[in-house]
Amino acid sequence: MDLIPTMPDHSLEKPAHCRRKEARPTEIIAAALHLFDEKGYAATRLDDVALRAGVSKGTIYLYFDSKEALFNAVVREGLVAALSGWEVRLANDAGNSSNLLGELVLDFSRMFGSDQAGAVLKLALSEAGNFPDIAHTYHDCVIEPGIDLLRRVVMRGMARREFRSVNPEIAAHIILAPLLMRVIWEHSFICGGSDVPTERYLAEYLDLVLEGLQSAG
Amino acid sequence: MDLIPTMPDHSLEKPAHCRRKEARPTEIIAAALHLFDEKGYAATRLDDVALRAGVSKGTIYLYFDSKEALFNAVVREGLVAALSGWEVRLANDAGNSSNLLGELVLDFSRMFGSDQAGAVLKLALSEAGNFPDIAHTYHDCVIEPGIDLLRRVVMRGMARREFRSVNPEIAAHIILAPLLMRVIWEHSFICGGSDVPTERYLAEYLDLVLEGLQSAG
Amino acid sequence: MDLIPTMPDHSLEKPAHCRRKEARPTEIIAAALHLFDEKGYAATRLDDVALRAGVSKGTIYLYFDSKEALFNAVVREGLVAALSGWEVRLANDAGNSSNLLGELVLDFSRMFGSDQAGAVLKLALSEAGNFPDIAHTYHDCVIEPGIDLLRRVVMRGMARREFRSVNPEIAAHIILAPLLMRVIWEHSFICGGSDVPTERYLAEYLDLVLEGLQSAG
Amino acid sequence: MDLIPTMPDHSLEKPAHCRRKEARPTEIIAAALHLFDEKGYAATRLDDVALRAGVSKGTIYLYFDSKEALFNAVVREGLVAALSGWEVRLANDAGNSSNLLGELVLDFSRMFGSDQAGAVLKLALSEAGNFPDIAHTYHDCVIEPGIDLLRRVVMRGMARREFRSVNPEIAAHIILAPLLMRVIWEHSFICGGSDVPTERYLAEYLDLVLEGLQSAG
DNA sequence: CATGAATGAGCCTTCATTCAT
DNA sequence: GATGAATGAAGGCTCATTCAT
Structure with missing residues (x-):
């Protein structure tokens, strides 16, 4: 394709x-x-x-x-939009990992908050059956890099003893899920949906995730 | 409809x-x-x-x-299958809330692990645009009850000082998300997907969530 | 067929x-x-x-x-019903031709007043395009004998100097037309139609036809 | 409709x-x-x-x-074609009523002689069952005006003592019938039919009708 | 470049006809 | 004989695609 x-x-x-x-x-x-x-x-x-x-x-x-x-063009456009969002300063950022994760989440929210990237995410999932190539491309170019980013942040946090020991791969998936889900939500149950504003949702979400990751000490 | x-x-x-x-x-x-x-x-x-x-x-x-x-019939069948899964002993269960949440998650996993309920979840999301009535029905009959169940467990945990203070509504959404996402995942990126087995995924997921909810004390 | x-x-x-x-x-x-x-x-x-x-x-x-x-069976049944109606005592009736014509008309009205024969008449006309055989059969077995009967009455009247000189073939057609038309009418514009009762219609019709046929003297 | x-x-x-x-x-x-x-x-x-x-x-x-x-478009087209045919100079024509009737009949013959109007007449009757709206429209827009025209000519003739006293409404129906019937005929028993040419048919028809209407004097 | 009339393959749906019970 | 579930050919309608202007 x-x-x-x-x-x-x-x-x-x-x-x-x-x-x-x-x-x-x-x-x-x-x-x-x-x-x-x-x-x-x-x-x-x-x-x-x-x-x-x-x-x-x-x-x-x-x-x-x-x-x-x-x-294909539509998806590719959204792909580009999404990819540009994943550009993080992971390396040169010297702050603590919680803040880093928080910024990543904000980036993500900004990126998929646009109609462009959000709609394409939903499209990629919905039409995966008929367009396996697109599904794969999307997975490889957007989802996987996102997961990877999260995994690296989690590993960084573990290395710096800011986070307790978890499986970084799985943790990355679990951390990403509520963000993706929120996007899908807004594109599926257009009217109604949850009335919780995005900011509150993100705050509560971050609180929960960080608490879950927090090193015991 | x-x-x-x-x-x-x-x-x-x-x-x-x-x-x-x-x-x-x-x-x-x-x-x-x-x-x-x-x-x-x-x-x-x-x-x-x-x-x-x-x-x-x-x-x-x-x-x-x-x-x-x-x-419609297809969705309704899956609806019934899904609803029957949400039957939990919430009330008469005297155990601690972490265990209760764990069982809920297992129930969920069993339910949506079947092709029936899982496929219909994906369908409801994918075709929400063309069948708003179905989307609504699905939301009201499956998603909302699930959220409600989780909310009640979270509130129970908070009341019993097992969980720290969070917004139960939002927490329920966030807790549900990785579970739904995993289902969608399996129905969209059929081949490939993550190679993490469901059990490990669930265990890690529960660990993270419970840690996040754990009362500080 | x-x-x-x-x-x-x-x-x-x-x-x-x-x-x-x-x-x-x-x-x-x-x-x-x-x-x-x-x-x-x-x-x-x-x-x-x-x-x-x-x-x-x-x-x-x-x-x-x-x-x-x-x-075919439906039409044939209606055909039989119609044919039985055309049995007239033309030969042995010694009355004047106006009366004879009047009785013929009454016979006709009785025959096609039944749903059976009336409906079949309309059917034969409506479906003539798709069932030419039926149309022909109907024409040969019902319409033509009817025309023939009328023609013979007209000729009888002319021979007896009761009617003036007309073309019997054409006259027969013209005399038959209002009768057929009335039947078609009732089967096509079911509700509404003309509110003139059949008796009055027949009387007026006979009056007009007989006047038209009347020998000048 | x-x-x-x-x-x-x-x-x-x-x-x-x-x-x-x-x-x-x-x-x-x-x-x-x-x-x-x-x-x-x-x-x-x-x-x-x-x-x-x-x-x-x-x-x-x-x-x-x-x-x-x-x-619908087909019928409407034929409707227009038919309506344009009913335009008669009834009012300003000072001639006798017999001539007027004769001209009306010629108009009619010309109009329904065209495939257009003739076919639609038959269609309206044949499909009346499935398209009651069309049947009604056709009746109201074509048949009824035609009847009305004839009725007015008959009444004019009666007023001028050219015609004897008859029921104008019924007479109009009866006068119209052979004309309609002839049209239906030609569209139903396509091959064969009567071999009487239209001119002769019309002439004989007019002769009979006028004779029937003629005032006794 | 841009248009939109024309095309025709494809799919949902109907219904006369068959046949196992 | 009687049933009605099952069949599949046929037709109305849609819409991606083309092309003359």
Whole structure:
């Protein structure tokens, strides 16, 4: 499966000519993301994507080879957005591990709080059956790095005797879960959901996790 | 949306007549569940459901009014399976709250370990966009009771000074998340996934959560 | 096309045994007639015919080879009913031709006033496209004899100088038309229709026709 | 029931672009009319309509929401065609009523002689059971105005002592019947039918009717 | 580049017909 | 004979994809 959409490289064109034209693919992707997230891949009609993007249906095919290619582009865009969020200063940060974990969680919250990354997370999970390649790519490029980051923070904390001894791999999964779940939640039970504001949720969550990790001493 | 499929009540028919007949709806539901879980609602063809159930396409319509009705039946079946799992002895159990929480988690694991309940959980989340009624029903009948159970255990622990003071509502969500996430995981990244066996995962998870809840004293 | 339904000859069975059984074909035909008339051939489901006849769907096939065969039987039954109505004493009646025409019209009205013959008339016209054989048979067995009868009365009247000189063939058609039309009317615009009672309609009709035929002298 | 098909208004589009495009709906309606007339609504396949119209099946759905909507459009078209035929100069015509009636009949004959109006008349009667709304609309918009016109001519004749005293309402029905019947005839017993040419039929018919209406003096 | 009319493969659904009981 | 569960061919409808303008 080709994750890179058929998209002409406009990088050498004069920049101030027609901003709309260059934004087209992005606008289409944004429209598609919204609808894929809302209705799922299969139930989303290209007509609706075109309508929402303000272009004709045929135009979509100028930039993407097929509906599946569009889906790939959507996910890839969200992938990039997500990846950029995982950039942490893990190494050069000299603070204590609890703070480091706290910042990681905030980063995460900011990243998946955007429609972009959040919707793609849900998409990757929902459509995993029909697009195993995407599921794998997403897992390898987003989930695994995130887990890895958490694992390293946990190991750092253990090494510095700030955290008690746990299985870092599993702990990372468990720590990540409530964050992912919260994202899925908001994209599935749109109306209603829990009325707990994100800040409180994160605070309480961090409190619980850190307490659980805290070294006995 | 009607969650009860149009399904004749066979309970009064002659029992030794044709054993297959009474099992048909169940077989169809099982086949449908498998495919819905694997490919999603829209991408599942009724032909394939029929093939897998070992019946003709028309037969499906003897028991279900439409593809959507079949989907409803599938979810409802999983709902029942899930609900039966939440039966806990919360009240008459005199043990300490940590043990109680541990048992709850085991119950949960058993329940959603079955394909039935697990697949339906993933379905409810994946197809929430297209079937808001189902999403709501699932939330109200499965998720919310589960959260409530956890909340009550947390409050019990706090009342008995076994747990420190936390927000029970949020804590319940956070405690539930890794369990749900694990289920989703297994239904999305089928091959691969984490190679951590469920028992170890649960043990580590319980350890972390209980440590996090532990009263300081 | 076979106008004779596959129907076992019960004429030699003991008569007082099980009246229902022998009446089955007739009951099925009656139910079919009602539904064919109401909804047309294609829109009538055999399930509904069975339901209305109080038998199972399979039973229909004990008496009729196919839906088309049932339709044929229905029409043929109505044909017989209609034909029996055309039995007139044309020859031995010595009265004047106006009276003779009046009696013919009354006969006609009685015949097509029954649901049986009336419905079949409408059926034959409506479904002529799909069942040309039936249309022809109906035309040859019912319409043509009726026209012929009228023609002979008109010719008799002309021969006896009771009627003025007209084209008997055409006159017969024109005289028949309002009678047929009235029947069609009642089977098409069921509710509403004209509120003129049949008696008045016939009287006025006869008055107009006879006046039109009246010899000038 | 909505008699107006979902049909984009092309009146403002560039005219010299693609002559075919604007004719499409009309061509589809014509093809549908032919087949509906020939085989009835239910027995007509949209594939066949498409084939006859020289378009693909999907194209039909560009202009009509459903088979039923297409049927509505067909009837409505025929309705318009029929209504335009009932335009008579009743008021300003100073001639005698017999002539007026004669002209009305010619108008009628011209109108329903076209496939359009004639086929729709038969359709309205045949499919009245399945489309009561259409039957009513047709009755109210075509039949009733026609009857009304005839009634007014009859009353005019009576007022001017050209016609004898009859019930105008009933007379109108009776006068209309042979005309309608002739139309139905031609659409039902396509091959064969009576071999009397329309002109002779009309002449004989008028002769009979006028004679019947003639004032005794 | 952009459009949107046209296409046709594919799927849900219906229903006449069969057949084991 | 009678039943009604099961069948599967057929048709209405959708929508991703193409292409002439």
